[in-house]
Amino acid sequence: MLTDIILTLAGAFLVVIFSLIVAFFLLGVDRIVTARMQARIGPPLTQPFTDMRKLFTKENVVPANAIPWLFNLAPVVALASAITILLYIPIGGFPPVLSGGGDLILVMYLLTLPALALVAGGFSSGSPYATVGAQREMVTMIAYEFPLAVVIIAIAWKLAVSGVPLPFMLMSIQANPVWGLVGPLGIIGILILFFVLLIVTPAELSRIPFDTPEAETELAGGVLVEYSGKNLALFTLTQGVKTVVMASLMVALFIPYRLSALVPAPAILQPVLDLLFYLILVVLVAFVAVSLIRVSMARFRINQVVSVYWIYLSLIGIAGLLLVMADHFIGVV
Amino acid sequence: MNTETTKKSTPYTVPIGPVHPALKEPVMFTFQMEGEIVKSVDFAPGNTHRGIEWMGMRRNPVQIVHLTDRICGICGIVHSLSFARAVEQIAEIEVPPRADYIRTILHELERMQSHILWAGVAAHELGFDSLLYLSWRVREQSMDLIENLTGNRVNYGIVQVGGVRRDISDEQLPIIEQGLSYYRGLLDQMKTVFLDDSTIRMRCRDHGLLSYRDAQLLCAIGPTARASGVAMDVRHDYPYCAYGDLNVHPVIPPQEFGGPHGDVYDRIIVRLLELAQSIDIIQQCLDNMPAGEILWEKKIPKLLSVLKKAHGEAIGRVEAPRGECMHYVRMDGNDAPATWKVKASSYSNLMSWIPMLKGEQLADVPIIVASIDPCMSCTDRVTVIQNGSAADLTKEDLTRLSRDKTRRLSQC
Amino acid sequence: MARLPMMPELLRQLFRKPATNAFPARYLPPSVTKFLSSVAQGEAAINPPVPVPPKFRGKIAYDRESCIGCSLCLRVCPAHAIEFLPSTKRIRIYVTQCIFCSQCNDICPKGSLHMTPEFLLACEDRYAETQIVE
Numbered sequence: 001m002l003t004d005i006i007l008t009l010a011g012a013f014l015v016v017i018f019s020l021i022v023a024f025f026l027l028g029v030d031r032i033v034t035a036r037m038q039a040r041i042g043p044p045l046t047q048p049f050t051d052m053r054k055l056f057t058k059e060n061v062v063p064a065n066a067i068p069w070l071f072n073l074a075p076v077v078a079l080a081s082a083i084t085i086l087l088y089i090p091i092g093g094f095p096p097v098l099s100g101g102g103d104l105i106l107v108m109y110l111l112t113l114p115a116l117a118l119v120a121g122g123f124s125s126g127s128p129y130a131t132v133g134a135q136r137e138m139v140t141m142i143a144y145e146f147p148l149a150v151v152i153i154a155i156a157w158k159l160a161v162s163g164v165p166l167p168f169m170l171m172s173i174q175a176n177p178v179w180g181l182v183g184p185l186g187i188i189g190i191l192i193l194f195f196v197l198l199i200v201t202p203a204e205l206s207r208i209p210f211d212t213p214e215a216e217t218e219l220a221g222g223v224l225v226e227y228s229g230k231n232l233a234l235f236t237l238t239q240g241v242k243t244v245v246m247a248s249l250m251v252a253l254f255i256p257y258r259l260s261a262l263v264p265a266p267a268i269l270q271p272v273l274d275l276l277f278y279l280i281l282v283v284l285v286a287f288v289a290v291s292l293i294r295v296s297m298a299r300f301r302i303n304q305v306v307s308v309y310w311i312y313l314s315l316i317g318i319a320g321l322l323l324v325m326a327d328h329f330i331g332v333v
Numbered sequence: 334m335n336t337e338t339t340k341k342s343t344p345y346t347v348p349i350g351p352v353h354p355a356l357k358e359p360v361m362f363t364f365q366m367e368g369e370i371v372k373s374v375d376f377a378p379g380n381t382h383r384g385i386e387w388m389g390m391r392r393n394p395v396q397i398v399h400l401t402d403r404i405c406g407i408c409g410i411v412h413s414l415s416f417a418r419a420v421e422q423i424a425e426i427e428v429p430p431r432a433d434y435i436r437t438i439l440h441e442l443e444r445m446q447s448h449i450l451w452a453g454v455a456a457h458e459l460g461f462d463s464l465l466y467l468s469w470r471v472r473e474q475s476m477d478l479i480e481n482l483t484g485n486r487v488n489y490g491i492v493q494v495g496g497v498r499r500d501i502s503d504e505q506l507p508i509i510e511q512g513l514s515y516y517r518g519l520l521d522q523m524k525t526v527f528l529d530d531s532t533i534r535m536r537c538r539d540h541g542l543l544s545y546r547d548a549q550l551l552c553a554i555g556p557t558a559r560a561s562g563v564a565m566d567v568r569h570d571y572p573y574c575a576y577g578d579l580n581v582h583p584v585i586p587p588q589e590f591g592g593p594h595g596d597v598y599d600r601i602i603v604r605l606l607e608l609a610q611s612i613d614i615i616q617q618c619l620d621n622m623p624a625g626e627i628l629w630e631k632k633i634p635k636l637l638s639v640l641k642k643a644h645g646e647a648i649g650r651v652e653a654p655r656g657e658c659m660h661y662v663r664m665d666g667n668d669a670p671a672t673w674k675v676k677a678s679s680y681s682n683l684m685s686w687i688p689m690l691k692g693e694q695l696a697d698v699p700i701i702v703a704s705i706d707p708c709m710s711c712t713d714r715v716t717v718i719q720n721g722s723a724a725d726l727t728k729e730d731l732t733r734l735s736r737d738k739t740r741r742l743s744q745c
Numbered sequence: 746m747a748r749l750p751m752m753p754e755l756l757r758q759l760f761r762k763p764a765t766n767a768f769p770a771r772y773l774p775p776s777v778t779k780f781l782s783s784v785a786q787g788e789a790a791i792n793p794p795v796p797v798p799p800k801f802r803g804k805i806a807y808d809r810e811s812c813i814g815c816s817l818c819l820r821v822c823p824a825h826a827i828e829f830l831p832s833t834k835r836i837r838i839y840v841t842q843c844i845f846c847s848q849c850n851d852i853c854p855k856g857s858l859h860m861t862p863e864f865l866l867a868c869e870d871r872y873a874e875t876q877i878v879e
Contacts, residue, residue, distance in 0.1 A: 037755040038466040039764040044772055128347045132369075132695065208460050209532060219695075220354050296752040298532040299460025301696040302369060396823040399846040463751055470764050477798075484802040484860070490846040498851065499800070526754065531747040633852045634817060 023240030074121030075234035081113035122223035133222025189323030419649030495629030555656020562593030677711030
């Protein structure tokens with residue numbers, strides 16, 4: 001029992017360290033790739049780390065009409081909840097640290113926590129920009145939740161009808177890649193679902209075109225406008241960790257393969273290979289979902305965000321779900 | 334969504350400015366909001382008043398020409414040309430035809446770089462930074478061309494009272510041709526990335542509307558008025574420099590884009606089409622360029638003494654990239670002009686913000702504000718201070734003040 | 746269908762050379778002053794700026810010998826950057842005040858004033874030796 005707890009703690013510690021490193025790495029890669037696409041040189045790979053180090057040395061300014069305890073609590077809650085999600089997601093072929101405790105439904109709930117903390121922080125900072133930003137963050141959250149749920153339910157349903165026990169557990173999804181369970185129609189359906197999850201990610205991460213809550217040109221940073229110093233650093237870290245979370249989630253749901261299963265390698269090298277393969281996948285997924293979408297679109301209005309998610313993406317997602325179902329029933333008949 | 338319903342009953346205030354990422358130059362906006370919708374809007378310019386006219390009235394016209402370059406960082410030649418034309422009318426100076434053509438070429442090059450700059454800024458206001466980088470990257474070519482022709486990228490210093498200070502040599506002609514063909518090849522790409530993009534269309538079409546009637550009532554000018562279908566262009570209506578010899582027509586949104594709507598999208602269309610028009614005008618100038626002198630009087634001491642003797646008043650009008658720009662100059666036989674008044678193009682366009690912004694979402698404020706291409710440092714010619722803080726003047730105050738000034742001017 | 750014409754262009758650009766000119770160095774050095782002093786000592790190399798065209802108007806150059814002290818340049822300098830020194834009948838130009846219009850070059854009857862292509866003039870002291878031409 002005690003050893004279990006110690007092992008879990010050690011695992012959690014390792015995951016936190018690892019995820020922070022990956023977060024910095026992803027943020028750095030994003031900045032370089034974005035810069036290259038815009039014909040700029042971009043900062044060195046270590047720039048996010050440098051920024052963070054600078055932010056941590058800066059003063060924490062709390063505005064006069066803010067609610068200090070909530071204002072200071074929000075970034076801590078955001079980062080803590082973002083890291084907690086990581087403990088439930090398999091990373092690099094390793095089972096999740098808290099594999100026994102939670103499933104995809106829990107992950108979905110946990111995903112709203114950083115956003116809620118952001119909303120609380122925005123409302124408590126007492127600035128009109130932050131208030132408008134917090135309202136928008138809330139609306140965005142409500143908007144993208146449904147397509148996200150459709151994706152998760154579709155995959156879990158497929159696993160359930162294929163006879164996989166505990167279909168909502170990420171480990172069972174990891175063990176049974178969904179591509180292998182469906183016919184050609186289902187593959188199209190799953191591709192559509194993958195696309196939906198790719199489009200949900202920028203909203204989850206508040207990136208252009210769905211960065212309406214922060215909206216630099218109109219709200220000057222929106223929910224984050226009053227944050228500075230360590231608090232801002234914590235929120236930036238949350239952003240990085242959330243990028244890791246979303247990328248890992250996409251990899252876990254749709255590309256749950258291990259390189260060690262395909263390439264013969266000595267047993268000691270296998271985890272290293274898996275980890276490298278995972279990193280490559282995460283960078284690729286993050287490139288499409290974060291960098292590419294971000295640079296090739298204009299920012300949406302908040303009502304457009306809602307209509308994109310509630311109408312277009314929900315319909316696309318449901319179409320994907322129906323295709324997966326149709327594929328299953330055709331297969332059964 | 335319930336946040337909107339609770340906010341419905343209580344309009345709240347969102348201040349934007351004087352310094353804000355949505356604004357490239359300082360101006361103070363106050364929005365009364367209901368949810369995300371702008372109910373009413375008020376704005377207060379006057380934050381970049383630098384007293385340039387005051388400085389000018391203590392200098393001679395040759396010095397002022399270089400001062401006018403610095404009124405605005407983008408339309409350098411517009412102000413110096415406008416001022417020079419006013420002084421030339423007072424002193425009855427005839428500008429040599431070659432100088433007129435060189436002025437026209439640079440005037441159009443400036444319009445090109447200004448419109449591309451605006452396109453980049455507009456893209457940035459939409460959150461589309463890649464387009465900002467693309468636009469500003471291709472803008473470099475026109476800046477380099479201007480630098481080659483005048484000796485500086487921004488403060489050209491090319492206009493002199495009675496002509497221009499530098500000739501275009503035969504070696505420079507191929508460089509201009511090369512620049513023009515670069516932009517000709519680029520036009521289609523610019524049109525595609527700005528006008529075919531669904532996200533830009535979603536944000537700009539039918540937003541920031543300025544009706545034909547409002548454009549006329551509020552005396553909007555330049556691309557802002559033309560996007561609303563008002564066919565006016567000083568280059569066409571009141572030709573100056575070489576424009577009388579050239580084929581220039583006001584650009585209004587063509588039928589292929591659904592004719593003039595008067596929205597932000599139309600302002601993008603008008604500016605992109607004017608880019609093509611400018612290339613065409615420069616080509617026409619190069620083809621018809623006459624030989625001859627470039628200055629009415631080469632010896633500047635002699636020019637100064639002529640200008641010192643000049644008496645009278647005149648208005649210089651030019652079509653700036655943003656609309657008509659006017660300089661009123663009055664000379665009374667001294668070194669320095671008795672009065673020098675600058676009416677920049679943005680001054681006439683600012684009021685069209687009010688109908689454009691009413692009923693729009695807060696998210697559209699940056700692009701609508703940017704859509705008239707406001708230049709506050711051109712516009713801000715006055716700031717009112719009473720007892721150490723900014724003060725408001727009523728209509729009656731302004732009428733009284735302007736009557737006083739007219740009396741003062743008619744005495745000198 | 747949604748059209749995003751920028752996306753292919755951006756993907757192409759990903760594999761092309763960036764347009765930025767890495768002047769003076771590719772990344773901001775930890776200390777700019779140290780970097781500049783090591784450049785002065787020849788230990789580090791500066792990435793060259795974009796070249797200026799011929800007849801560029803940079804820092805002013807003054808030929809003391811040919812000057813006749815007519816002080817015509819003072820009449821046309823918009824920025825009052827030129828000072829007449831009655832004792833030597835020569836002029837002194839404050840580069841920090843100069844606006845690089847080169848109007849004084851045009852009016853000088855002896856051609857004693859010129860514009861050089863030098864434009865890297867930033868300095869911490871506005872009365873430094875490099876900022877005064879006489």
